[in-house]
Amino acid sequence: MVRWRDEVPTSGGVDLPPDARSMDGLGRNHSLDTALADLVDNSVDAGATEILVRIVRSAGRLRSLYVVDNGSGIAPETIDDAMTLGGQREYRTGDLGRFGIGLKAASFSQARSLTLLSRDQRGLAVGRRWELSHQQSGFICGVVPENFAAGELDREWNLPQGTGITVVRWDEVTGFPATDDPARIEEYISRTLAQIRQHLGLVMHRLLAAHRMKIWVEVEEAETGECGSRFCVSPIDPFGYTRTGKSGWPKTLVGQVEGLTLSMRCHIWPGRSQLPEFNLPGGADSRQGLYFYRNGRLLHAGGWEGIHASDRRLRLARVEIDIEDDTIGLFKMNPEKSKVSVGPQFSYLCEEACAADDTTLADYLQVAETVFRDSKKRTMRRRRMIPPGRGFTPSLKEAINLEIPLLEDQDPINIRWTPFADESFFRIDRDNHTLWLNDRYRAILLSGRRGGLNDMPILKTLLYITMEDLFQGEYLGPKDKDNLEIWQKLLTVAAQGEKP
Ligand SMILES: Nc1ncnc2c1ncn2[C@@H]1O[C@H](COP(=O)(O)OP(=O)(O)OP(=O)(O)O)[C@@H](O)[C@H]1O
Ligand SMILES: [Mg+2]
Numbered sequence: 001m002v003r004w005r006d007e008v009p010t011s012g013g014v015d016l017p018p019d020a021r022s023m024d025g026l027g028r029n030h031s032l033d034t035a036l037a038d039l040v041d042n043s044v045d046a047g048a049t050e051i052l053v054r055i056v057r058s059a060g061r062l063r064s065l066y067v068v069d070n071g072s073g074i075a076p077e078t079i080d081d082a083m084t085l086g087g088q089r090e091y092r093t094g095d096l097g098r099f100g101i102g103l104k105a106a107s108f109s110q111a112r113s114l115t116l117l118s119r120d121q122r123g124l125a126v127g128r129r130w131e132l133s134h135q136q137s138g139f140i141c142g143v144v145p146e147n148f149a150a151g152e153l154d155r156e157w158n159l160p161q162g163t164g165i166t167v168v169r170w171d172e173v174t175g176f177p178a179t180d181d182p183a184r185i186e187e188y189i190s191r192t193l194a195q196i197r198q199h200l201g202l203v204m205h206r207l208l209a210a211h212r213m214k215i216w217v218e219v220e221e222a223e224t225g226e227c228g229s230r231f232c233v234s235p236i237d238p239f240g241y242t243r244t245g246k247s248g249w250p251k252t253l254v255g256q257v258e259g260l261t262l263s264m265r266c267h268i269w270p271g272r273s274q275l276p277e278f279n280l281p282g283g284a285d286s287r288q289g290l291y292f293y294r295n296g297r298l299l300h301a302g303g304w305e306g307i308h309a310s311d312r313r314l315r316l317a318r319v320e321i322d323i324e325d326d327t328i329g330l331f332k333m334n335p336e337k338s339k340v341s342v343g344p345q346f347s348y349l350c351e352e353a354c355a356a357d358d359t360t361l362a363d364y365l366q367v368a369e370t371v372f373r374d375s376k377k378r379t380m381r382r383r384r385m386i387p388p389g390r391g392f393t394p395s396l397k398e399a400i401n402l403e404i405p406l407l408e409d410q411d412p413i414n415i416r417w418t419p420f421a422d423e424s425f426f427r428i429d430r431d432n433h434t435l436w437l438n439d440r441y442r443a444i445l446l447s448g449r450r451g452g453l454n455d456m457p458i459l460k461t462l463l464y465i466t467m468e469d470l471f472q473g474e475y476l477g478p479k480d481k482d483n484l485e486i487w488q489k490l491l492t493v494a495a496q497g498e499k500p
Helices: 020-025 032-045 079-082 102-110 130-136 146-153 180-203 206-211 342-354 361-378 394-403 439-446 457-471 479-495
Strands: 048-056 061-069 111-119 125-131 167-175 216-223 249-257 258-268 289-294 298-300 317-323 332-334 340-342 414-418 426-429 432-440
Touching: 020 102, 032 061, 032 102, 032 167, 032 332, 048 180, 048 206, 061 180, 079 102, 079 111, 079 125, 102 111, 102 125, 111 130, 111 146, 125 130, 125 146, 180 206, 180 216, 180 298, 180 439, 206 249, 206 298, 258 361, 289 332, 289 342, 289 394, 298 426, 298 457, 317 361, 394 414, 394 457, 414 439, 414 457, 426 457, 426 479, 432 439
Parallel strands: 048 216, 289 317, 414 432
Antiparallel strands: 048 061, 061 167, 111 125, 111 167, 249 258, 258 317, 289 298, 332 340, 426 432
C-alpha cells in the first residue's frame, strides 16, 4: 500500500503561458453595473475627483462606452503593467485595487475590445488596446499611436483639470441593443443610466458623501459631438434613515474568537419607510442582512450569509460590517468585488458577539422583528380606504398600499381629466368610480410641463385623501353634500386664480 505523503515532489519545470482564450472567460460574474464599479475603483485609487461614464451613439446605434477620470494618469513605463493580467503594483493602505485583474475582467465581461489611454503629470499620451477577436495569435497587446491617444484624451470631456487623465474605452459592447430602433434605444438608455446611477450611488455612497469624488453619466451623439443631459450619481446610503426604528439603536456588537475580531453595527430601520435608501433594487426583503464595506466601498449589500434565513419580519434589520483584506476562515471577497463569502469562523463570532450592554445578535433580531410587527399593527388600526385606480403613479399607489389598509373588494377610484361644459373644478361620478377634473385648468396647473395619465401626483393625493370616503356607502349624506359644495366653490376659485 502506498501511504499518503505530506509533500509532492517535482523535478524540473515547463513554461506554460496561458492561452489567450482564457481572457474571454474573465469576469463572468459581472453585470454592466458591477463592471463599471470596478473601473470607478481604479479611478478612485488614482485620486480622481471627477469620473465620467459616457455612452456614444452613432448612426442611431450605441457603439462605445467610456470611463474617463482626472486622476493621476498612467506613466508610459507602467501602462503595460496596467494591461497585464495580474499585473503587480504597490498597493497603499486604503486602495480598492488588489488582484491586478479588475480592469481586464470588468472590460471583457462587457466588451470585445478594451482601449486604455492615459496621460500623467509629465504630459505624455500613451495607449494600449486588447481585442478579444485578435487573440488567436497569443497575448499581443496593441500599441495605440501617440497622436490617436492624444486625440482621445483631448476630446471634450468637460472635467476639471486634475494631475492627469485616463480614458478607458470599450467597443463592441455585448449588452448594447443590436438595433437602431430609436424607441428601443431610448428605453435602453434611460433604464441603463438609471441602473448605473443606482448601483454606483449605492456601492460608492460613503466615498461620494465624503466628497472624495463626483461621478457623472451621459450619452454623446457622435455625429454632432453633443451630449444630452449629464446626470450626477448621488449617494444612496442603505443606513440613511432620518430617524431610527427604535431608540437606543444602532448598537455595535463585537465578537472575539481565537484572535479574530468581528465588529457589527446593527441598525433598525423605521417601519414602512418610503426612502429609496430603504427600497433598494431587488426589494427591501432581499436587502435585509449584512452589508460589507472595504476601504469605504460597499462590496456586498444584504443577505444573512447563513446566520439566519431571510424573513419578511426581519426586513428592518441591516448590519454594517467593515472588513479589511481577506481573513482566513472569516471573510473572502470575490475578484469582481461584488460579494463577500464568510468562512466557518464567522458564525462562531456572531454567536459570541455582544454590545457593551450585553445585547446579542439574537436579541437584535428579536427587537427588529418586534419593531416590524408594531409598525404593521399601527397600519391595521387605520381607517380602511378604497384603493386608488387610474391616474395615480405606480409609486404613489405602492405608498398608499403600504400605509393604508385597503378595501380590496371595492372598485378602485380613478382621477381623470375631461372637458367640462362649465367652470367647476371637479365632478364626482360614483357610478364610474371616477373623480373627473375639468380639462380647462390642466395646462395652467401644469405650467408648461407635459401632462400624462399620471400627472400632478400632489393634487391627486390631496383629492384622494379628501374625497375618497364620498365613494363609500350607498348614498351621500347632507354633511357630504355640504362639504362637496364648499370644496367645489373653493377649488374652482383657486383654479381660476392660477390663470396667468
Ligand atoms: N483610471 C486609472 N488611473 C490610473 N491608473 C489606472 C487606472 N485604471 C487602472 N490603472 C492601473 O492599472 C492597474 C491595473 O488595474 P486593475 O483594475 O486591472 O487591477 P488593480 O486595480 O490593481 O486590482 P483589482 O483586480 O483588485 O482591481 C492598476 O493597479 C493601476 O495601476
Ligand atoms: Mg482595479
